[in-house]
Amino acid sequence: MTDYAREEHGDFSGAVSQALADAPLQAALARLTDTLMTANRRGYAALADSDKLRTHAKRIKQHTLAHLDTYLAQLDESVRLAGGHVHWAMDGEDACRIVLEIADQSNCRSAVKSKSMTSEEIHLNAALEAAGIAVTETDFGEFILQAAGERPSHLVAPAVHHTRESIARVLSDHLGQAIPDSPESLARAGREALRAHFRRADLGITGANFAVAETGTVVLVTNEGNGRLTTTCPRVHIAIMGMEKVIPRLVDLPVFLKLLARAATGQTLSVYTTLITGPRREGEVDGPDEFHLIVLDNGRARILGTPFRESLECIRCGACLNACPVYRRIGGHAYGGVYSGPIGSILTPLYDGIRDYPQLPHASSLCGACQAACPVKINIPHMLLGLRELEHRHQPARLERMAYAFWHQILCRPWLYRLALRLARWMLRPLSRDGWLRWLPGPGSGWTRVRDFPAPARKSFRQHWAELES
Numbered sequence: 001m002t003d004y005a006r007e008e009h010g011d012f013s014g015a016v017s018q019a020l021a022d023a024p025l026q027a028a029l030a031r032l033t034d035t036l037m038t039a040n041r042r043g044y045a046a047l048a049d050s051d052k053l054r055t056h057a058k059r060i061k062q063h064t065l066a067h068l069d070t071y072l073a074q075l076d077e078s079v080r081l082a083g084g085h086v087h088w089a090m091d092g093e094d095a096c097r098i099v100l101e102i103a104d105q106s107n108c109r110s111a112v113k114s115k116s117m118t119s120e121e122i123h124l125n126a127a128l129e130a131a132g133i134a135v136t137e138t139d140f141g142e143f144i145l146q147a148a149g150e151r152p153s154h155l156v157a158p159a160v161h162h163t164r165e166s167i168a169r170v171l172s173d174h175l176g177q178a179i180p181d182s183p184e185s186l187a188r189a190g191r192e193a194l195r196a197h198f199r200r201a202d203l204g205i206t207g208a209n210f211a212v213a214e215t216g217t218v219v220l221v222t223n224e225g226n227g228r229l230t231t232t233c234p235r236v237h238i239a240i241m242g243m244e245k246v247i248p249r250l251v252d253l254p255v256f257l258k259l260l261a262r263a264a265t266g267q268t269l270s271v272y273t274t275l276i277t278g279p280r281r282e283g284e285v286d287g288p289d290e291f292h293l294i295v296l297d298n299g300r301a302r303i304l305g306t307p308f309r310e311s312l313e314c315i316r317c318g319a320c321l322n323a324c325p326v327y328r329r330i331g332g333h334a335y336g337g338v339y340s341g342p343i344g345s346i347l348t349p350l351y352d353g354i355r356d357y358p359q360l361p362h363a364s365s366l367c368g369a370c371q372a373a374c375p376v377k378i379n380i381p382h383m384l385l386g387l388r389e390l391e392h393r394h395q396p397a398r399l400e401r402m403a404y405a406f407w408h409q410i411l412c413r414p415w416l417y418r419l420a421l422r423l424a425r426w427m428l429r430p431l432s433r434d435g436w437l438r439w440l441p442g443p444g445s446g447w448t449r450v451r452d453f454p455a456p457a458r459k460s461f462r463q464h465w466a467e468l469e470s
């Protein structure tokens with residue numbers, strides 16, 4: 001299995017070419033994204049007034065972000081009242097340090113973890129391993145990736161780039177026994193291996209799909225049940241959440257639960273929805289002795305005051321990835337960051353710096369399919385355009401600058417504009433066939449290498465207008 005992970009400042013175009021040339025990856029992407037896209041449409045269609053519900057969800061998110069300080073303070077108080085501890089992390093390093101301190105104070109040496117993009121964002125596994133704490137991913141897809149030494153390539157289907165055969169190879173190597181490539185055998189092998197880890201672990205680490213300010217409840221949505229084992233078997237539970245995951249009231253939760261499952265997989269509801277309010281109480285049989293909630297900023301507060309605030313409304317359903325014609329061809333690894341697809345093309349440059357990821361805002365056709373699929377109607381194309389503008393302001397390419405200066409001169413002189421159009425028509429007409437140009441010289445060749453370019457119209461708009469008027 002090829003790993004398409006590119007280092008920071010790496011070659012995005014190279015990673016894209018590699019992905020496009022990988023036939024098994026192309027087949028896996030087509031299969032998964034088609035299935036999930038169809039499920040997404042079916043899921044919305046089966047929901048009465050899905051459009052109104054999506055608008056309602058957006059309003060809740062907008063309201064929460066507008067009063068984020070209030071709701072985070074309320075969440076802090078509610079978690080403490082329920083017997084939990086709240087920690088505030090400025091960035092990934094800070095969050096990792098807090099996790100290690102909790103592990104040290106509670107004498108934890110072995111951790112199990114359920115799927116959490118926030119923990120990927122802060123590179124938690126590397127920090128735990130460096131501190132000598134064994135950590136096991138318990139989501140089956142993540143377990144495969146950990147064994148293969150790879151990063152997730154999709155928000156909800158992290159091992160989408162793997163086939164049944166490659167999973168059997170990875171698990172056979174990892175577990176030291178030959179595992180047949182049937183889904184049943186693979187699931188059985190994963191389950192047996194993971195149960196042993198659950199029994200041993202003294203620390204359980206999860207993300208949080210939502211956190212309810214009113215009650216201090218952390219909500220986990222999974223399909224495998226590993227989240228429940230991660231939060232009930234070990235002595236200590238740490239939940240790590242981005243600060244934008246807070247929602248005001250428990251009554252708001254069903255709005256998001258209905259939409260999240262439908263947008264992600266077309267399910268009416270995910271198989272396991274786990275609500276955790278503080279540690280185990282007296283008389284309860286399940287649950288940890290200690291519950292810690294780490295609230296992560298890592299650039300989110302900065303984004304709050306910018307035109308990109310809407311990106312904080314994301315509930316990480318993955319629907320925009322499945323809908324995106326770019327993601328559907330290149331998969332997640334080519335994007336280079338933790339988050340991929342259309343929302344990743346916004347989050348990665350915002351969190352990690354536009355200078356390190358200048359190409360991501362351009363990895364979109366701006367067709368709007370992402371916004372149409374999004375359960376909270378995030379205007380992704382608009383923000384991608386905003387990032388393109390930002391990137392241009394930060395590091396305008398010399399050639400691009402010259403091209404725009406040249407174009408500016410032409411646009412300021414109508415006679416020159418008309419002359420330029422006439423010249424372009426005169427030069428390009430001989431190259432056109434059936435209204436299309438199959439080859440363009442110079443920089444235009446990049447376009448015609450992969451698709452045709454519309455030939456200039458026989459008459460300009462101005463000529464048509466003049467004819468109409470006469």
Ligand code: SF4
Nearest residue numbers: 314315317318320374
């Ligand atoms: S941007 Fe919308 S569609 Fe994409 S992952 Fe976030 S919530 Fe889902």
